[in-house]
Amino acid sequence: MVKAVLNQLLEDLEKEARSLGFCAFGVADAREDETRAARLEAWLADGMHGDMGWMAERAHHRRSPQGLWSDAERVIALGMSYAPAHDPLALANAGENARISVYAQGADYHDTVKKALKHLARWLVAEAPRRGLGEAGVKVFTDTAPVMEKPLGAAAGLGWQGKHTNLVSREHGSWLFLGEIYTTLPLPLSTPARDRCGSCSACQDACPTRAFPAPYTLDARRCISYLTIEHKGPIPEEFREGLGNRIYGCDDCLAVCPWNKFADAAHTMKAFLPRAELTAPELADLLALDDAGFRALFSGSPIKRIGRDRFVRNCLYAAGNSGSAALLAPVEALRGDPDPAVAEAAQWAAQRLGA
Structure with a gap:
C-alpha cells in the first residue's frame, strides 16, 4: 500500500516539477557511494581544485548527501535547460568582441532554479501528509552548497558524466542547470544513466x-x-x-x-x-x-x-x-x-x- 502511494506521489511530483520548468527529473539514494567519494578524495589530493579551498574544507559534507544531512533518504535531482539557439563558438575569431559563456548571458540561474526548487519542496511537504506518509523533511540546493551535483544527477538518471566531467543528457545535451531536493521520504529510485561517450574525444x-x-x-x-x-x-x-x-x-x-x-x-x-x-x-x-x-x-x-x-x-x-x-x-x-x-x-x- 505504502509503495503504491509513494509511486503515485513520485509521478505527481514529476508533473509538478515539469510545470515549474524542470525538464529533467530523477531520484537517487542519499547514502554514501564509496566509488564516488574515493574519486573526490583523489581529485582533491592531486590539488586539481586549485584555489577553491572550500571544496577541500567541506569535503566531509560533499562526500555524500547524508554527510551534509544525516536524515536524508533520497535526493530528488532536477535539471533546467539553457540550450542556446545560436552556435556558442560563433565568435571564436571575432577578436574585438568578447565571448561570454552561454549560461551567463541571461539571468542568474541560481535565483531561477532556487525559486522553483523551493516551490516544489513546499508542494512535497504539503502532499506527503495528505497521502498518509507523515511529515516530509526537505532541503534544497543549487550549485553553492557542498553537493556533488553531477554525480548525483547521473545516479538519478538525468544523464551521465561525460569525458569533460559535465553531465550529458540524451535529450538536452550538455546544457542543464542542476538542482537538488534532499528529503526524508523513501521515494522510489531511478535507474542510473549509462555512459554513452564511447570512443568520442x-x-x-x-x-x-x-x-x-x-x-x-x-x-x-x-x-x-x-x-x-x-x-x-x-x-x-x-x-x-x-x-x-x-x-x-x-x-x-x-x-x-x-x-x-x-x-x-x-x-x-x-x-x-x-x-x-x-x-x-x-x-x-x-x-x-x-x-x-x-x-x-x-x-x-x-x-x-x-x-x-x-x-x-x-x-x-x-x-x-x-x-x-x-x-x-x-x-x-x-x-x-x-x-x-x-x-x-x-x-x-x-x-x-x-x-
Whole structure:
C-alpha cells in the first residue's frame, strides 16, 4: 500500500516539477557511494581544485548527501535547460568582441532554479501528509552548497558524466542547470544513466588549455572557466593566449559534444535567454567599465559575482589576444589601474599589441 502511494506521489511530483520548468527529473539514494567519494578524495589530493579551498574544507559534507544531512533518504535531482539557439563558438575569431559563456548571458540561474526548487519542496511537504506518509523533511540546493551535483544527477538518471566531467543528457545535451531536493521520504529510485561517450574525444580535443589530463578528469587549474571566474590575481602567462577572447567561462568542451544535436532551445527557460548586450559585446566598451558601470551592466547576472577588477583583467587578456590596434588606447588607459592584477594585465596586453 505504502509503495503504491509513494509511486503515485513520485509521478505527481514529476508533473509538478515539469510545470515549474524542470525538464529533467530523477531520484537517487542519499547514502554514501564509496566509488564516488574515493574519486573526490583523489581529485582533491592531486590539488586539481586549485584555489577553491572550500571544496577541500567541506569535503566531509560533499562526500555524500547524508554527510551534509544525516536524515536524508533520497535526493530528488532536477535539471533546467539553457540550450542556446545560436552556435556558442560563433565568435571564436571575432577578436574585438568578447565571448561570454552561454549560461551567463541571461539571468542568474541560481535565483531561477532556487525559486522553483523551493516551490516544489513546499508542494512535497504539503502532499506527503495528505497521502498518509507523515511529515516530509526537505532541503534544497543549487550549485553553492557542498553537493556533488553531477554525480548525483547521473545516479538519478538525468544523464551521465561525460569525458569533460559535465553531465550529458540524451535529450538536452550538455546544457542543464542542476538542482537538488534532499528529503526524508523513501521515494522510489531511478535507474542510473549509462555512459554513452564511447570512443568520442571531441571535448578533450577542443580544450585550448589542455585541462583534461585524462578522460573524465578535469584539472581546474588549467580550465578557462576556473581561471576567468574563480582564480584571483594574475592568470599564469602560459594560459593567457589560450583564453582567446573568452572573458567569462568557456563553452568549448560542451559545445562540441555530439549529443547536443538533440538539445532543443525550445525547452530553454525564458529567464535564461541571452541579453542582447551580452551576446557579442565589444571589448572596447567593456574595458571602459568602472565599478559603478560594471554593477549596472551586470545587475541580475551571475557575472556580477566576480567584481569589476577580475572582469576587466579578463577583458585585457582578450584585448591582448585580439591583434587589434584599435584596442591599444583603452588598454593603455588601464596600465595605471589601482588593482595590481588589472595593471599587470594591461601591461601584458599593451606589449602584445605592440606598444
